[in-house]
Amino acid sequence: MPPIKLCTNGHHLCSKCRGRFTCCPTCKAKFSETRNMSLENIARRLKYPCANKRSGCLGIFSIEHIAQHHAVCVYGKIKCPFHLYETCSWNGPKSDLKEHGEAAHPGYFMEETSFHSPYLSGALAVLSCFGELFTCYLQKRDGRLYGAVQLIGSSREASKYKCEFTLRAANGIEQISKIFIIQGYSEDFETIFNSGNCLNLDEQTVDNFVEENMLNLYIYVHKM
Secondary structure, three states, X not given: OOOEEEEOOOOEEEHHHHOOOOOOOOOOOOEEEEEOHHHHHHXXXXXXXXXXXXXXXXXXXXXXXXXXXXXXXXXXXXXXXXXXXXXXXXXXXXXXXXXXXXXXXXXXXXXXXXXXXXXXXXXXXXXEEOOEEXXXXXXXXXOEEEEEEEEOOOHHHHOOEEEEEEXXXXXXXXXXXXXXXXXXXXXXXXXHHHHOOOEEEEHHHHHOOEEOOEEOXXXXXXXX
């Protein structure tokens, strides 16, 4: 990656590799401050594979975008979704997340396409379906109930799925149903809740569906 500078004999070395040497590794000459602008322009036009390619990431990116991708790539180390709901310090590859979740958070990792939440205060669950992992998160705050679903993957992959929130009354007749595009793991829930692309109901509406202090809310994951 640029800057690509030359030694006094004209051999070039990128900035990352140059930091490993005190002189040119090809001819032992001193480094100069002259840059190879032609080679830098070629480098800027190329697409580079993600550093997590061996872990499964197939994305390719320009120099301008690859650092931004690495910061959120789910094939690198990711936090356990339960860092939102309880103290869980696990940080590891996506491929190990399911095993960790089943061992550390039994009952909250489910091989299902839907999740039933009876809790008024909020809930968190991870659904394993369609060969993917989805985080379902509900939070009650400031007199409103928020809910959203993330794919533990890229935003591009997440756009292939939608989530449906269905709130049912005890009489089995009245219900509220909302459908949203699922978001990628790079979007935190705070951002999703503020964007409006989520379940957002006022407390008075929610109270109409509460019986014996329990909520009858279902979350479904569908493939587009």
